[in-house]
Amino acid sequence: MASKRRSGGRKRRRGAAKVAAAALLCILLFLGYMYVQSRIVFVRYATVSMRDLPPAFDGMTILFASDIDVKGEGEARAAAKLFDRLALLEPDMLLLGGDYxxxxxxxxxxxxxxxxxxxxxRHAFLTSLKDFPAPLGKYAVAAADDMLPEQLRGSMDAAGIRLLLDDSAEIHRGDAGVSVVGLLPGSAKTASLAGRFSGGDCVIALMHSPAEFARAVTSDARDGGAWADLMLAGRTHGGQMVVAGRTLLTLTEHERRCLAGWRKEEDAFLLTTQGVGCEAIDLRLNTEAEVHLITLKRAEA
Incomplete structure (x- = not known):
């Protein structure tokens, strides 16, 4: 009897060990799946028709990327290779949304x-963009988490990227112009920046977080009405890991409301990208890493 009891105990232990091994394998496969999801970067194509776009800029293309989030030299090299491939898209302009x-x-x-x-x-990644072809320029904003801003500006300068911190740049084709405005997180200057432009100017507003959308949308041009035609933001990672509509990331109410994708507020088109990299750990669930190639078209009157 004792022998049979010992034999039964061994079988139960072996059975429990097999269940534990199977469970561990499932967990590892699931983690592997989420890691692979974080490594695949999709190119999203969109065409935006804007009535304020000058005819000289009709068909202009913008490559917009945000939240690269490199965590070491290896990821910096991988990000540099990604942008080498993205250069084949031949965008007219490169816009970067912070969190490098x-x-x-x-x-x-x-x-x-x-x-x-x-x-x-960060420096290795940013300086790898020195030869990125963007004939209308390369522009960027900073996130609140982009540490040591002077070093950040130095890296941007070395790459030929203009860092816009509550500032604007104007791009010309002949007598026509398009402006790019970069807003700081929690900017107190949004209204004054908006007041630089008239309602008929073509303005692209770049910001790190969609939390800035509300302040930007409610600011007026100097002659009243909407001042920006296109607003671009990142920060949310689309939630990064989303289960039943919930994310583990700490996001504000505005960021949750504009978690990802396109929307329109009055006369402005708003985009929140899910970003390229990941916050803290390279895992994604029910979200996708992405960059955006946006073609601007002049809307018919």
């Missing part, structure tokens, strides 16, 4: 990585 480097989850838990430790990887 970030600490990994393990570094955050251990507290063993400082802001200065992330600067070399």
């Amino acid at each position: 480097a970030g600490a990994s989850l393990f570094s955050r838990l251990n507290g063993d990585e400082t802001d200065a430790d992330l600067v070399p990887a």
Whole structure:
């Protein structure tokens, strides 16, 4: 009897071990699936018709990318290779929406990585864009998490990227012009920047977070009405890991409302991208990494 009981106990232990091994395998496969989802970057194509677009800019293309979030030299090289491939799209303009480097989850838990430790990887990625072909220019904004802003500006300058911090740039084709405005997170200057433009000017507003949409939409041009025709933001990662409509990321109410995709507010087109990289850990669930190739067309009167 004792022998039979020992034999039965061994079988139960072997059975439990098999169940545990199967469960572990399922978890690893699921994590592998989420990792693969984070590595695939989709190119989204869109055409936006704007009545204020000058005829000289009809057909202009913009490549918009945000939240690269490189976490080391290896990811910086991978991001550089991605943009080498994206250069084949031959956009007229490159716009970058902030969050160029970030600490990994393990570094955050251990507290063993400082802001200065992330600067070399960020610099390596940004300077790799020096030869990125964008005949109408390369422009960028900063996120609140983009550490050491002077080093950031230095990297941007070395890459030929103009960093717009509550500032604007005007692009000319002949006598016609299009303006790009870059807003700082929580900017107190949105209204004054909007007041630089008339309602008939063509303005692209670049910001890191859709939390800035409300302030931008409610600001007026100097002659009243909408001042920006196109507003672009990132920050949300589309929620990164979304289950039953819920995300683990800490987002504001405005960011949740504009989690991803296109919308229209009055006369302005608004886009929130899901971004290229990931916050803290390279895993995605029910979201997709993406960049956007936007073609601007002049709307018929």
